[in-house]
Amino acid sequence: MPYTHVFRDGFEFGFDRFFTVPGGTERVEPQELRAMFLPKLTPEAKKKLQDNYNFVPGQLKHYGVDYDENELTGNGTNFLKKMLAAGKIDKVPDHIEQLRLRMSTEWHNQLTLEEMIDTHQEWLIKKYFLDVLGRPDRTKTTYVLVVPLPSRSTYCVSKVIDAADQVSGLHYDNRRESLYIGWDQAAVETAAKGHAERIERQRTKEKNDRDQERNSMHTEYLQKARAKHTKEDWSPAGSFIVDCDAVEDQWPYCADNMTLDLCETDQHGVFGASFDFGILEGVMILSSSKTALQLYCDQLERKRMLDDDEYEYFEDEDEDEDEDEDESAVGSKRKAVAERDQSLKKQKVWDGNPRKLFLRWKGADTSEGQILYEAEEGSITFRDAELSAFTGNMDMAFVGRKVSFTARKVSESAGQGSFESWNDYSFAAYERARVGRWK
Structure with missing residues (x-):
């Protein structure tokens, strides 16, 4: 809530500070004032006077010194020195100290x-x-x-x-x-x-x-x-509610909102998922074939590099790259990438009703916003032929290794998609988030 400062009798109190109005001057202890102004001004005293035109009137108000405006000439230094020498600024009057305490109580009472x-x-x-x-x-x-x-x-x-x-x-x-x-x-x-x-x-x-x-x-x-549905046409795709003891024990507030939406991709037998585990969120690629899973993830990475003109960073084990690669070489590389992607379509990745899907995931830590761009592994195993519930495990950053979780389907609305968001969690995204946290 916005805290309201307390104003009373020419004083203001807020956040444990008691100062005069106008000028915003806080009280300086008598011994410190004497050291700064007697017998002559110290550099610290000169800075106080330079930074705050109301410094002397403020100190006089704090110590309850009555004076005529005509007695203050210039910045009031001579009159302040006179009051210090006369012992008029040795003690805060009781009525001003009581005022400060009442205003302090009033301000603190705002806080829940x-x-x-x-x-x-x-x-x-x-x-x-x-x-x-x-x-x-x-x-x-x-x-x-x-x-x-x-x-x-x-x-x-x-x-x-x-x-x-x-x-x-x-x-x-x-x-x-x-x-x-x-x-x-x-x-x-x-x-x-x-x-x-x-x-x-x-x-x-x-x-x-x-x-x-x-x-x-x-x-x-x-x-x-x-x-x-018949016995043969059940699909893993759908929306799931998730339970994970490792997350819930450490972050209880996450328990009610952990979800996973699993959908089909443009490659038969390969699935994508978006998940929200409260403390972690991100995307998964899943398949019953480890080879198909690896090839599909590689395909997504290559597509991002080519789309973003980052092909120079892609290292092919069979050829050396040159920083000044000409247009024909770039065309050859794109052709090689396309041919390699065709191998994915030849993989046998679907057995009609897979019970176990291997997964790779990327994501972000929701508390700090750190992008987890290096893919981690895991798997899920469906508990029934209807593919309506599964037990899974995966390595979760700062939660643990091979963390177990369960999920139950509540809808088939996840639908289809190419699942391009895999590349939202790239090293470039990590760098942007890292730099952004320091701005």
């Missing part, structure tokens, strides 16, 4: 627990367990405070814990879902245990409800599909 744990961890303990002077205050929050923890960051949690460790007599219990903080250790432990049990019961219920809903989606699809 969620906002503080996400962006202002250092203020959470201050708001609930310290008085306006920063001392432990057992009367301020007499109950056990339950702080919801962000699922993606241990850093935020550690910042709150570090702040709690600095407060004498304050106790906490750090669970996976929440942080429990209070003055009574037994009450904190009891609250944490009871709340954790309720959370677990709620999670179990939500998981059961989710499983039931997903089972219903799959069952409904099968009932409709069986009414129109």
